[in-house]
Amino acid sequence: DTGVSQNPRHKITKRGQNVTFRCDPISEHNRLYWYRQTLGQGPEFLTYFQNEAQLEKSRLLSDRFSAERPKGSFSTLEIQRTEQGDSAMYLCASSDREITDTQYFGPGTRLTVL
C-alpha cells in the first residue's frame, strides 16, 4: 500500500495528558498537511510542510500544538495538556506540488479526550 498512513487510528486519553500522532505520506510527496475535523464540518487547516520546512501554521492553533517533519518524510503532531475541545479527527494529507495540487488523505486519527 503506497497511500498515506496514520498511527494510531484511535486514541483515548485523559484531559491534561500529551498525545503524539504520526503520519507517513505517499513516498516522494514533498508537501504534508495536518487538518482537524469535527462532525458536520469540513477539514480545518492546522499546518503544512514543504519537505522538512514548516511553512505555515494556523493562527487559530494553540501553542499546545506542535508538528515536526525532521527528515522531510514522516511527520508527527503533538498535543500537550489535552483538553476536551481537542476531541476530533486529525487528518494528514500529502501532495506533490511539482505535479499537482491534489491532496491525498490518510485514514485519520480519532482523538477522544475524557
Next chain:
Amino acid sequence: GQNIDQPTEMTATEGAIVQINCTYQTSGFNGLFWYQQHAGEAPTFLSYNVLDGLEEKGRFSSFLSRSKGYSYLLLKELQMKDSASYLCAALDSNYQLIWGAGTKLIIKP
C-alpha cells in the same frame, strides 16, 4: 474573508441524478476540488477544475464558472454507496485549500 457555501444536506433516489452546488469567495483562485467522505473515513479525491467548463469522469461530473465563483458536482445513476458527504474546496492564492462544511447526500431506494 474567504468562504465556501454548499447545502448542508440533500436527498435523492437510487438511479436518479443529483447536482450539488458550491459557491466560493477566496483571495485568489487556483482551482476547485471535490472530495467524497463516507462517515468515519477520510476524504477521497473526486475531481479538480481550474478552467471553466465541465469535466466528466464516469458517473461523476464537475463544472466550474470562475466568473461566477460557482461550481457543481453532478452524480448520475445514483447508487446506495454514493451516500456520503461531498466536500467542496477552493485553492487560494497561497495554494491553501479553503473547505466548505460538506453536503450530506442521502440516497433512498
